Each structure stands twice: as structure tokens, then as C-alpha cells.
Amino acid sequence: MKISIATWNINSVRLREPTVLRFLEERQPDILCLQEIKCQNDQFPMKNFKALGYEHIEVAGMKAYHGAATISKLPLERLPTSFCPLDHARHVSTRVVADASRGDAGDFELHNFYIPAGGDVADREVNDKFGHKLDFIETMRAYFAERFALGDQHQVLVGDFNIAPHEHDVWSHKQLLKVVSHTPLEVGILEDLRQSHDFTDTARLFRDDDEKLYSWWSYRAKDVMASNRGRRLDHIWVSPALRPAAEATGRDGFTIHTDMRVWEKPSDHVPVVQVLDLGAL
Known part of the structure; x- marks a missing residue:
């Protein structure tokens, strides 16, 4: 059984409902995780x-x-989770019943995150928003340590992580090293979270770091695709138990729908999709 999971910071679902409906009709993901719904x-x-x-x-x-x-x-099935230290609405956690014929073997946990952006200064001592971002990620680390300890090995993490970790996940590595979303501190903390349970960042499963990948472009750009000053802020991670399901769909199993950045009334993010072949498990 193959299922497709999409993640998309929509920047107001009511404002862009026609765009979301068009995406669902044309691209037909099985699951769509939205962030920044603003309602x-x-x-x-x-x-x-x-x-x-x-x-x-x-x-x-x-x-x-x-x-x-x-x-x-x-x-x-909604899971009773709590990640945000300030109790903002920034996540939805669910158990997906992917294949009822296989019993629990076809299920997995799906965590839909909108990690705080972190403000403008990468220093928690002078910027509470940046501290909030770091605390949110630490809460994620603690949660997954507990879930893995309990034997819940089938985990999928998606969403707007507000961090572009790799050199070619941003349009200029050198110019953005001091810009929140690509600072070494944030990148290191996110990588520690990923490595703590050997999550796979599916965007880079079949793509080396020298390949440029972006999922967000600022509204300030006059010709957004010509300048192409993007960042890869939107992510899909799978736990080791689900990595074979991502590997089985190959390079084409992962897609960034770049074309949608120039649709009418676009979000500044575009959908990111990963297909999982649960039959490979």
C-alpha cells in the first residue's frame, strides 16, 4: 500500500481555500498537513x-x-500531545490507520509541526522568541525519547520547521549564517534531534547536499522564481522503521511543488510531498 503525505504552510487556510482545493484535486495526496491556518x-x-x-x-x-x-x-486518531511551552496551537499529532487489513502493522504516528520562527536575533538572552524556538525543539526531543522507549517505532514528522539545515537549503549559505533559520546553533540543535533517533530527512534520501532545494520564498521578491532566493524550511522525516517505505518509492517519491509558488494568491511556502510504500515494511 502506497500513501502520499503532503505538508504545507498555507498562511491562512480561509484566504487560500481555493488554492488548497485545487492542490487536492490535481495532486491527490492521501494526507495533507497544514500549518499557519490562522483560524x-x-x-x-x-x-x-x-x-x-x-x-x-x-x-x-x-x-x-x-x-x-x-x-x-x-x-x-488524535493523540494527546503537548509540545509548545507557551501553549500556542502549533501541532497536531495523530495515529494514521493506513491499512486496516494489517491491524496495527499498518499504523504510524504522524506529527504535524509549526515550529516557532524565532524572531530576528539568534540569542535567547535578548530574544524571547528565539528561546521559545529552542525550547519547542527540546520538548520534541523529550517526547520522542519517551515514544521510542515505549516501543512506538513508526513515526513520521512533518511541517514547517523554520530551519534550513543544509548549505544548499538556502540561496546563500555565507550570507544567511547569521540569519535566524540557518544559524549554526539552530542547525545543530535540529540535527541533534534528527540524529537522536536516527530520523531520515526524506528530502536528502536520494539527493546530495550539492543539490539546491527550497520550499519557501519571501513575498518581497519582485520576480520570485527569477531571483530564486529560497530556503528549505518544510520537512518530512521518518523513523528508522519507516525508512524502507520511503526508500522503496525512490527519488520520485519526494516532491517539492515549486510551481505553486506562482499560483494566484500563493502562500510563501509550497507543498512538500513524500510517498511511503508500506508494503516494503
């Missing part, structure tokens, strides 16, 4: 998503800010 739970536009077959929807909303939602063709 409360009862304001989330469920009706049209359900009409397209996405009947399973879990939302963590917040008035005007932040927020995350996971919409799925597959059954979802």
Missing part, C-alpha cells in the same frame, strides 16, 4: 475538503495566529 477550530472550512474525500480532519486552531490541521482520506 479557530470552528472556523476551519471542513465542508469542501470533506466533499473531495478528505473525511478525517483534526484541527488545532488559534485566533488569527499559528494553528495546524491534518486532513486525510485515511482514518485518524
